[in-house]
Amino acid sequence: MDLGYMELPLLVTENEGMPIYLQIFHQIRHLIISQRLPEGSQLPSVRQLSKQLGVNAGTVVQAYRELRTQGFVDAQQGRGNYVKRLSAPAEDFALRQALLDDALAKALERSRALGFDLATIRQHFNMLLATQGGPVPVLFLSINRPHAEKYAAVLNKHFAASGIEVLPYTLDDLERRKPDLLRAFERAYYAISFVTFVPRVQKALLDQGIPSTVLGITAEITQSTLEGLHDLPPHKRYAIVTEERNINSFLGYVRQYTAIDYKTVRLFLPGQTDLLKRALPDLDTVIYSFGVREAIEQCRVPKAKQLELEFNITMDSLRHLRKVFAPMMSSVPV
Template sequence: MNRESSVPVHVQLKTQIRHLIMTGALKPGSQVPTVRQLAGFLRINPNTAAKALAELQQEGYLESRPGRGTFVADRPPTGEGKMARGIERLVDETLERARRLGYSAEEFLATAATRAPVAGARKAKRTRALVIECNWPEVSRFREELEAELPLAVDRMLVEDLTERARRDPSFVREMVGYGVVITTFFHIHEVKAALAFESVPVVALLTEANISTLLRLSELPEGTTVGLVCGTPKGTQNLLRSVQSAGLTHLKTVL
């Protein structure tokens, strides 16, 4: 969760939950975490979590069942339908603008057809990015997903390596200017910023779907289940423990 982003926190949370629904990670009819669980696990204000869930209900992605909780709607809006409606609206608006400028629909369509191959042939330049996390499996997963979804060329680094190299070699920090963005999670955002100690390269924190998915899986475990919390650093492990405790998952036994 990037609390310094211009995007409101509740919008970031909505985007993550909606993505889980659209990708099938949260299936129709499945229960979503409570406001208390979301707020505790993600360390956000309960009102923020409540606002995100309420807006997702208004948009048709979630539904409230009195006495039972909040669930994914049986027929949530599809991304394809939403995209199609957006494209139709864009085409209608553009055709109307062309008509006002004195062009016929045929002239507009002919011009659009000649422009389409040119636009499609353009490839977005990939921005260099550095992903920093506390363990290799997570940092590798982040790289794979970010490169698949965004025009990024992603390098990897562990938090402990960053702090150690920054401490031993100040010139290492200056080399970071070659990156367009440094990406970490909300667990490590302050640690990473402190190690870099400059603002010429933006440092952003991710709220990834794995966090919410993990919360879902933990909340579904039977009473008394023993859960091991493991991270690449002791601090990371303590962060995980605090998140579990803050979410009110008292039915679990945690082992560090």
């Protein structure tokens, strides 16, 4: 998909804590996960984006280099930079078949070592096929525990009745080789993560020699959130509370969906609860992300002053997961 000269909804600010190239990187990353930049989309040329944002071309080059290094875009010689296809797994039938053969061979070897003949082993295996129907484990990996638990619960609502159990873990659990996660991978093969985390998950799995296919999913801002933003009066006083990597993306939502001057919005990081508490009496609405809900609760922000930017897993992602999981779902006894 070629975007031609379409401008990206990016915003650069005077943020001493984050260089401009990282502001660009994080915002494009957010556009990818929210499918506002679909897989296969062509990014603007360095010249186009530097002109749009009023920044040095070298800054855009650095941002694009970071996107390539992190595995979000591919550079095609003479054509430009394109969003990588991260939501669909590579063809892994041969690998899964090899793992199946290995698992069955080990089970057969152990069964014979226990002193059973092939006829008895076959009989017991057929009985197991008819009676064993426990949930099939699939692992969901995300940036932190609350985030992983939230979206694992969403996926379980869609798939639990079909015999799929989605278990939440963090990226840190994987990279630190937490024993309970390693045990979970002994039972599970598929892992799910948001597309922006897929390269990181794949690298950790490869480094640890864990055979798995990572299924990337995307999210989109909810209609109710857009309506909430649209209804915000421009003359009121606002603050945004979110992780530093999300600040410019959230300011972009304010600029795009409200009549508020985004430059008047006060910004707070989740670790700045004391500052937020002091500012709270002078604020009419606090806009925040799910990941900082704990900070919002610590500051006792009144419900009437809260507006959470909520996101749903896209229907395209759910349809793709259902297609991948179909053989496992059909194997669950009724």
